[in-house]
Amino acid sequence: MRITRITDLDHPALADYRRLTDVALRRVTEPEGGLYIAESSKVIERALRAGHVPRSVLMTDRWLADIEPLVADLEGEIFIGDAALLETLTGYHLHRGALAAMHRPALPELADVLAGARRVVVLEDIVDHTNVGAIFRAVAGLGADAVLVTPRCADPLYRRSVRVSMGTVLQVPWTRLPDWPEGGELLRAAGFEVAALALSDDAVPLDAYAADPPERVALLLGTEGDGLSRAALRSSDVVVTIPMLHGVDSLNVAAASAVALWALRVPAATVEGR
Known part of the structure; x- marks a missing residue:
């Protein structure tokens, strides 16, 4: 990568980094433009390790020594500027030091994501990018195999989702799931029991369900506030609830x-031997 020091914001390639705080704009342009933004040297390193390719990198001087060795053999451009100029460009202070405009990889086929999986998480229409990122981090840390997102779910590769996940959205297999009822039919055809996490009079307590779980479980989580749609609940095989105390009816979706x-x-020994 060649290094370019910027003193103004006229360079055409800098358009990738403009108006990053406008969520609605990024939600439209990132998927259609085939890019996502990786923030911080750790996330950029994870993206590169996952085989993702940067178009350019933007940073202040102090991060060059950390980032340049990671991208030295790749094509593209490293833009360096002072903190005030980069804040004007992006709309916020780059306290994590560096951003990379990464080419978005093609999503895998659903069958490939589900092959060999025993625990998958399905996100129905979760629109908060922070919650999406936190769920990916839980999936990675607790040993689930994949995440499936419905058509109206927030983009896991939005900058805030990637950051909150600590880059795990770049290592956890994920893809889009068709809407209901097709999504549920595809999961059952692949051998999964669809377990909806929701409040219901006939819900099974989580500890009872976990005492003798099916071999393959698709855990279905709903959007903030309204929870799962009626179509999602109709497409599920069982409703599971987390027993709560002190008049609290539910947890934040990421905590849940x-x-x-x-x-x-799944027991660690089983996962390692799979």
Whole structure:
């Protein structure tokens, strides 16, 4: 990569980094433009390790020694500028030091993601990027195999999702799932029981369900506030709930995912021997 020191914001390649705080704009342009933004040297390193290719990198001087060895053999451009100029460009202070405009990899086929998997998480229409990133981190840390997202779910490769996940969205297999009822039919055809995490009079307590879980479970999580849609609940095989105390009816969806994944975890020895 060649190094370019910027003193103004006229370079055409800098358009990738403009108006990063406008969520609605990024949600449209990132998927269609085939790019996502990786933030921080750790996330950039994970993206490169996953085989993702940067178009360019943007940073202040102090991060050059960390980033340049990671991308030295790749094509593209490293843009270096002072902190005030980069803040004007991006709309916020680059306290994590570096951004990379990464080419978005093609999503894998659903069958390939599900092959050999025993625990997958399905995100229905979760629109908060922070929650999406936190769920990916729980999936990676607690040993689930993949994440599936419905058509209206927030983009896992949005900058905030990647950052909150600590880059695990770049290592956890994921792809899009068709809407209901097709999505549920595809999961059952692949051998999964669809377990909806929701409040219901006939819900099975999580500890009871986890005592004798099916071999393959697709854990279905709903959007903040409204929870799972009626179509999603109709497409599920069982409703599971986390018993709560002190008048609290539910947890934040990311926290709930971690609790459920811990309860339904596959023994480590089984995972390592798979």
